[in-house]
Amino acid sequence: MSQTTVAKTLALPERDSASCLPRLTADWPCPAADPESLARRFRHLVASRLDRLELPARGRTLVRWQHLSDIAALDLGLAKLFEGHTDALAILAEISQPGRYPATARWGVWAAEPPFARLTLRPASGRPGTLVDGDAVVLDGTKAWCSGAHAVTHALVTGWLEETPCLAAVELSRPGVQVTQRGWSAVGMAATASVEIEFENVEATLVGDPEAYLRRPGFWQGGIGVAACWWGGAQRIAETLLTGATPEDPHRLAHLGMVEVALHNGASRLREAAAWVDAHPQENARLLALSVRAAIDDMVATIIEHAGRALGAAPYCRDAAFARMMADLPVFVRQTHAERDLESIGRDLLQRRQENKATAPGDVPPHHGWRLMS
Secondary structure (H helix, E strand, O other), rough: OHHHHHHHHOOOOOOOHHHHHHHHHHOOOOOEEEEOHHHHHHHHHHHHHOOOOOOOOOOOOHHHHHHHHHHHHHHHHHHHHHHHHHHHHHHHHHHHHHHHHOOOOOOOOOOOOOOOOEEEEEEOOOOOOOOOOOOOOEEEEEEEEEEEOOOOOEEEEEEEEOEEEEEEEEEOOOOEEEOOOOOOOOOOOOHHHOOOEEEEEEEEEEEOOOHHHHHHHHHHHHHHHHHHHHHHHHHHHHHHHHHHOOOOHHHHHHEEEEHHHHHHHHHHHHHHHHHHHHHHOOOOOEEEEHHHHHHHHHHHHHHHHHHHHHHHOHHHHHHHHHHHHHHHHHHOOOOOOOOOHHHHHHHHHHHHHHHHHHHHOOOOOOOOOOOOOO
């Protein structure tokens, strides 16, 4: 059974531009094995304008996430770059002016803030005063986890104006930008080459007003879109299991049944989240994003375990596409913060229960959300 057939059977509703998927599947049967190959694929997607996705929270969020999951099912490294690029376009549309930048730009979004790598930002004019969207700024310092640094032309990077978080757009051909070879030794997602970049007196442009990047509704909406990529990678692994299943192998069929259940449950969470985002475009989706990402994280772990137990060592050793997906997906999914995110969900639940208990009549049990009907 082909990947396209499985997408119809298990996946989220098909997007309008799904006609391109069979061609890409035929052209790229295996995920890219090296940074150069991955960069060529990324350039092809952008040049073909396949990056012009529906913006989130505009009524067709699920179509956007379906597109992301389709790319992830082809190549998780490519999905990492593609999701970042399309997220950058959405950020610019939400808080800035996309027309300031070349339409052919290939974007990264580099917002990790580890303690060992920090960018500072200052006004290019040198004069004190309030910065606003579009102002010229200067970047100094190190940015870590720069996925696709070899493949992008521009990046949105987080930096600090004293103690204020900001976002800036930078063209990577600018003087003072040095792409290093440090910081990426992973086997999984190796082709993304998520290295460290040094910035020294680099001219850039402020995107949005200071703190706008973190305050905007799209911050957490985009975080759910990443989970759609994880879902797509898991669907590709499920495809291998389904392709090799036969009626004579009941143990493999049992594992396949568990994978089917897990994929459907994950798809349901993404569908519900997309509907909520479209219905509440300006509301804070933080807890929803944490919950959906945790659910897809758990789904991925289930599918990796059952596929591996069902198939044994052979596809790990002889199927390049399966082996690459099984190496890439755990690395990609670790963008979640695991128990830290779960703690946030649990803390919010406890707080809501306490608040409802304080306001409910004495003979009415507090309603905290565990209901079939809201």
